[in-house]
Amino acid sequence: MTSADETPVRVGIFGLLGSGNLGNDGSLEAVLGYLRAEHPEAVLDALCGGPEAVTTRFGIPATRLHWYRGEYRTASRAGAIVAKGLGKLVDAVRTAAWVRRHDVVIVPGMGVLEATLPLRPWGFPYALFLLCASGRLFGTRVALVSVGAAPIGNRPTRALVRWSARLAAYRSYRDTPSRDAMRAMGVDTTRDEVYPDLTFSLPTLRASTPSGPPGPVGVGVMDFHGGNDDRARAEEIHRRYLDGTIGFVRALVEDGRPVRLLSGDEVDTPVVAAILDAVDSPLVTGAEAASLADLMKEMAAVDTVVATRYHNLICALKVGTPTLALTYAAKSDALMAQMGLGTYCHPAHEVDADRLLEQFRALEQRSAELRRTLTERNLVAVRQLQYQFSALDSALFPAADHAHTHAMREAP
Template identity: 45%
Template sequence: MGRIALFGLFGSGNLGNDGSLKAMVEFLAERCPSAQLVCICRETEAVGRAFGIAAVELRRKPSVGVARLIDRALLKVPGKLCDFMRAVRVIRRADVMIVPGTGILDDFGEKPLGMPFDILKWCLAARLAGTRIAFVSVGAGPIRNRWSRWLMVAAAGMADYRSFRDRASVEFMQRIGAHKPGDRLYPDLAFRLAVPQGRAPPREGAPVVGVGVMAYRGWYGYRKTGEDVFARYIDKMTRFVSALMQRGHMVRLLIGDEEDLIAVEALQAAVSALPMAARTDRMTVEMAHSLDEVMVQIGKVDIVVATRFHNVVCALKLARPTISIGYASKNDLLMAQMGLADYCQHIDDFDPDRLVTQVCRLHTDRERIARVIAARTAEYAASLKRQEAHLLATLLSSDAGGPGS
């Protein structure tokens, strides 16, 4: 295998996305050490620093001066055409383009001419260049905008290999008529990541609760209603966190995206404004720049309450009793597979008082729950090993063909 391109929204501050990339890079480094890796992403410098691989920009730099005026006058068609031709030139040098994990086939926070268009552009370029395409353990759906759905379905339809990280993704593709007979089901790639060494010693008294916060503004956060959604979310999280501290719990705030620091600051300010402000020293937060660092922080808590999917994954990898406040069915399905279906709420209508009750129930049954989680995450890791063997025998084999063969 000569050259492998990795495609996705990497380096932009989303720790879950970067964790999926890390899992794939580590696999390829172990099993295809001679392959040249190049990442197609938005933040090329960040990816280069973090992973030590070459990176090219997802989109060409915008035109300037007279060229920009001409491009805008022609409805940006010349610029889009030049960008597509650049994509063909880049991807034709690769044997295979892999989309490693992430919820690449949903439109959370995306407009049609954002990632949905970029996915189609690069998949079409790969198809025309004769470069094979693989969607590996990706998430799919929901895609609420009809144009985004058309773009993403067309892109996914060009893939030579597709595996999905959960049954909900497979069923979504079936429901919209985009299922393929060869589609496979394998866990999220982050379950491949190693757990950092070292665990916090057992603690006496009330458990420490890790609370994952998110800069949540609704499915399409760029809409005018986004700030109202965010305010309601912070208000309820404030009630939840303050109730925990009043019960004697230490609270450690967790993030899953650098943007979530906005929510951390808003929550800290709201808690400080409460009459119990003198007790805010029971709430701590540390910056995290990777899923490894998130797992290190989760290793210091007893129970996790999280929204972002990969925060939930990290908690489960450490066999921590977990509550999900999810914004999509991916959280609920994963939790159900871990025996935690009764510990899910939806972010748009979660009940802070019920969350406190769920924390108490989890703590009471924590030892049994931890054993169940550990057994099932081990099964997930073994399943990912089987997918890797399949990829090596087919898509990544030296005789599989491709431009670089």
């Protein structure tokens, strides 16, 4: 409890939250669960991509991340180009003012230090740099918690990401390759720890053990066009991914297996529609999940999962369903290895339906054994995240200086 003469600590949450990506919102949910349990007196708000959605679902005030609402649309007309440029200046002032009002800002999970999907330097990387620079300027502790990182080829993006990480007061990563990537980019990671993805701390529904004939298969799809360095081949990569996935789903249907198409972001909807159109069968249906909890329920209701999007994999692994990953970045391979399923990976850039079906059948033959392995690995992940939350308490909430720091900021 906060005594009468103390000002409650103000905690901000930052990121592309409320924008339709279920994984990002799951990371927010995990951090809010920790804060409400361990720091119920804290005053919470967010600077995020979808403030209305965040306020409606999570019950905290939220401010739009970018002043210019067309930030992530390509600017072709002169007016839009000028507005986008002006927005960069306005966002610098807005971000600094928002950061200054807080004692602590947390960036919950997400791949904020990577460019494994198409990304422009002056979008989110610039926003993250403004956050971390403002934190250093005003003495606000900025924490990058269980975030993802990866090698970045684009020089401006790499520079912004490197300086963001250097300026943060606390860093932890969701896998070892992420920490290695930041070290290779010139960040001192000596004190940085590796913990599981924050989603593993969420409540979950355990999958039931299948009995009887082979049951439904969950296929998690993604609007996949390759990474930031694949822009010239984006359509070719997408076509190959889609054709391979369609071929795999068609083979499952020919075996009489019901298929449930799953996604983790609003942008994946056209891929679900394309597969439903190509494989015209009552055995193939699409699921609509509004949260990671909904997605986990879907994952728990199938015998086996084959998925691409990172947080689809996490949901399936977390509920204990044997999973095969269509991997597009080191984070997916690292996650599968961490959970004891490193053998069951297939490249998303080169989906081969026949080879994928072969791997799928091998996975199902070991289903009972892999379910036991997942149960054990999930317990380990939960314990590791409990340890991280204790470490966060020590790093971010030194009780003695809360009231003093906040009073100084509010002084005229």
